[in-house]
Amino acid sequence: MSKDKKVMNELKSFIYTQLSKKYNKCLWPKSDCTKDCINAHSIQNSQILDKLASNNHVVMAVARLNLDTGPEEIEFKKVGRNKATTFTGLCKKHDSELFRPIDINEFDVSNQQQKFLFAYRSVLRELHTRIKKAIDSQNIYQEFVNKKQCDPKNMDKPMLDATMAIANAYDLYKYKQIYDNIYNSNSFTKIEHECIRIERNCPLAVSSLFDPIKSIIWLKIPEPKFIVLNVFPQKKDTIILLSYLGDHQKDLRPYADEIINASGEYQIYLLSKTILRYCENFVISPDHFNLFSQQKIDAIKNFYLATVTQIDIDHNDENLMLF
Ligand SMILES: [Zn+2]
Structure with missing residues (x-):
């Protein structure tokens, strides 16, 4: 050798x-x-x-x-x-x-x-x-x-x-x-929360946080401002909990609003993309995942991997729906 x-x-x-x-x-x-x-x-x-x-x-x-x-x-x-x-x-x-x-x-x-x-x-x-x-x-x-x-x-x-x-x-x-x-x-109460309850079965859970501002104008922000995202099932509903410091509300609210103000299928589609873009700490129910086609799994995997190096990459694909 x-x-x-x-x-x-x-x-x-x-x-x-x-x-x-x-x-x-x-x-x-x-x-x-x-x-x-x-x-x-x-x-x-x-x-x-x-x-x-x-x-x-x-x-x-x-x-x-x-x-x-x-x-x-x-x-x-x-x-x-x-x-x-x-x-x-x-x-x-x-x-x-x-x-x-x-x-x-x-x-x-x-x-x-x-x-x-x-x-x-x-x-x-x-x-x-x-x-x-x-x-x-x-x-x-x-x-x-x-x-x-x-x-x-x-x-x-x-x-x-x-x-x-x-x-x-x-x-x-x-x-x-x-x-x-x-x-x-x-x-x-120094933490602000936006909690959305959707009457829909929740097949996944997330416990993560992300800094949507730094991702875009990288290094220009002196202090990171995180949105903490939790998604989880409760009984037959889906709970989405977005949390941030009260002091950061002004800057982060527009990002949270994208999800909060959406509705129906589009809301959980946006949430799915947010999870894939920013979060690594999430789990999916195996019974639900087993319903995904290989094409869907590949689309999810490719988007998840692409956003690791290019956080602002974006395209629309119904396969990215996790619900
Ligand atoms: Zn201890």
Whole structure:
């Protein structure tokens, strides 16, 4: 084996090992907690996943890194409900303490604390994902430097990717602190929510957030402004919950209005495209997914993948309807 090939194989092995490591840190807002974390559900287990799962599985977009064939591939796959959408960002005690009000009670649209907790859970999961990505990118970049495959004097793509991953994690860390303060002071009304109930069976659940402004005028915005999106079934209805900081309402409302002001089939079509464009943390009921044709699955997969690199890509295709 040539020396170069040996180095590349060592780097590949380093990357796979790094990516498989868990980032285990309880994000409890009241104090520093060093307890071991559990696989905390970002989408509520006993009420929401229970409605969607079939034989204890749900369908998710799963990314698969193949270092031999190049860019990331995704596949919609059945995932066990105790693995799906979980994150190691809370210990058992704090997960239960934080989210008991939405884990044991049915969703009540007039309850500010419940709506806050849905959004908070999405924020915690996203922060955990971004910190893990920052650590992975930084460690992998450092290993490329150690193996003399990157020169730290050059601002090359691996260096920029690692730096951006850290900046993204830091953005959300600051944003999470605002949520922490609201939680610690019970000032739940500082978050604005738009809640839409549609009388229609909900075949999916989402717990995610996105920054629609930054996606368009990238880097010109000093402070990220996120819309937190939760979609879930309740009895025979679909609940869409859009949440943002009251201070961000003026800027984010136009984006939320697109979905809020639409109606009928078009509303859930727009919602479907928003999910595919911005969200990775969503699950689909396998019974519903099994009804999708191969052509529809390919259209969904291609749109989902295209928007990873080109967030403003857009076209109309009825196959992108997830409901
Ligand atoms: Zn804890």
